[in-house]
Amino acid sequence: MSNGSPTQGITTRTYKPGSIVYFENDKSENIYILKSGLIILTSQKLETGEEVKEEVRPGEFFGVKSALGRYPREETAQVIKESVVLVLTLADFERLILKNVNVVLKMLRIFSNQLRRIGRAVREVLGETSTINPEEELFKIGEYYYRAGRFNQARYAYNKYLDYYPNAKYSDLATKRIREIDSGQAESNIAPQPVKRKEVEPSTEELKDFTLDEDIDSMPANESVVDEMDDFLGENDSASSDFDIADESPKHEDISSMFYDAMSLYSQSEYESALQIYKKILNQKSLKNDAENKIYQKAHFEIGRTYFKMGQYNEAIEAFSLLMKKFPQSELNVNALYHLAMIYEVKKQFDKAKSYYQKVISLAAKEEIGKQASRRLKNLESR
Template sequence: MSPKAIQFKANSVIYFQGDMNEKTYILNSGKVILKTVDIESGQEIQDVIQTGEFFGVKSALGKYPREETAIVVLPSNVIEFSVPEFEQIASKNTRIIMKMLKVFSNQLRRIHKQVQNLLSAEEQGKDPEEGLYQIGEYYLGAAKYPQALYAFRRYLTYYPSGRFSDQATPKMAQAEANCQKKGHQGGGIAPAAVTSFDTSTSEGKHLSDVAKKYYNGVSLFSQQKFAEAFKEFKKIIEQSNDEEYKAKSIFEEGRCLFSLGSYDECIKHFTGMIQKYPKHSELLEALFYIGNCYEKKNAKEKAVSFYNKIITMAPKDASVYRKAKKAVSSL
């Protein structure tokens, strides 16, 4: 095998953040940008790859997930290397090594500057926990709901029992509700990002009763109290007339069944959900859970059929598409 040249069309993706891929690349012509998200602010960061510059090197050599998404802006010609091919070329070309060292040193300087900023903020009486919470508040007040949602999720991930967790949870719910109302993407709750939902706070009182119950259920699920969460979602389904939260609760109920290891019930549950809500926002995720249930039951052919169905239906930049592709390759 030898390095190969690949032609990419504009708006195509070379790899996604989170992908596992031991390939490195060099931009021969065209324009490629690397997109990532600032952990604290939720703001998108873009780095432009220069012609002749390598990218994807650290994650390939370190064998860890991609830290960014590589997007082709203009038609581009990219040279793809395997790790052994890259090591062989780099070992014989000191210019490449020097260029890489320059890139890595710039990245290290940027990280050092961020650390210094954090340390100086602490010296001035500010701490990262409060700063992250305040970022969420700022974006919420400015009606920038996707950024607010991201910031509050991050806060609750890093500080699940933090000083502002009671306030952050309902504000996260408020940001999510506004995201959905305005048609923004990313409204789903990250399971590990939620702690207890305090409905006695002033922010919590702005939510409907069914919303409070729903977020209580999400909170219980995040604490791995799957049976209790199942009961909470079941109450919403049986007692509420709010179709939006009923549909969301039906999906969450299925996740609880899967987490409890009730795979036959989970398959039956999600099959019923798809029949009742054929345009459910979590349709593809439901199909993935069904496939995963069959995989757990060692019914590999059925599992693959569901994964393949997702692959034909999902956009290639969707995370469920990548999960399905990975699941098929592992079987």
């Protein structure tokens, strides 16, 4: 048995029956080819713990996946008949298979079948098999980008939705949304917010590992604690919180998800229900951070906008005024002023309408909303 140098050339080893090439959980970047003899790989089925034995035949590779993926061996390789094994480093392996693409193709097919099987098992354990409806989810992606003011991305999702589901539940709404985006109406439909892309999180290794994660909250938590667990954890099992991650009161609801629920109701013209949620947000006593504070402000604006849509103008005026009073510096105020102007226009109080349009223009002359205000102002003045 020679060990050879790890980077230079392929080495050959001879193993006696009963010996082990590697154990489960060993870490190594070697890949093996069985030249002659017989080797058995023994692993355990994850779901049942059942032992699985697999024969390696002369000419076959083993130890490939764990070496390539750089993770511990998942099986034990035991020699049954005297065997001659070629030992390859990753670099050797790469050189070798680049000349034999058919081998790679064969491996890829085996790997992809395994991946599919594991993916299915994961979804099964999570009870996800039937819950996700890709049609609805695709539409929701469009809605997300629409609400975020990222209209190009929203349009892409709506268009794809219509391509794949031309006559489905949300087809009409998707068509309507695209029209709103193309006509520029979408801009005034949503509260103005900077349309810039969010900051990109650093691309660290651990982020990479979340590519497979799903947004799951359907697993019922099992309360059982094994004996040794008790031993380990001690007897006091109260979960009172005295440190930062857990110190939100149980009543504190997730403001951002409430907000988006309400937006979604609004987009489906369910104004009453949307209002109820927005008002609940206004009743939140504690705001955890800046992001929540922003949503809290937006909820004020949205209440005004929802009343406006419902034609309840006095309530709308009240809501917009409250926003401006509580948050004199809010960037939403321009849009609130614009809405106030529209309300007074509808109420035929043209002087008031004009003065509000003028305020909008003075605050945002170069922005789309300022331009719209001056168009409307011109209209009013030419009456």
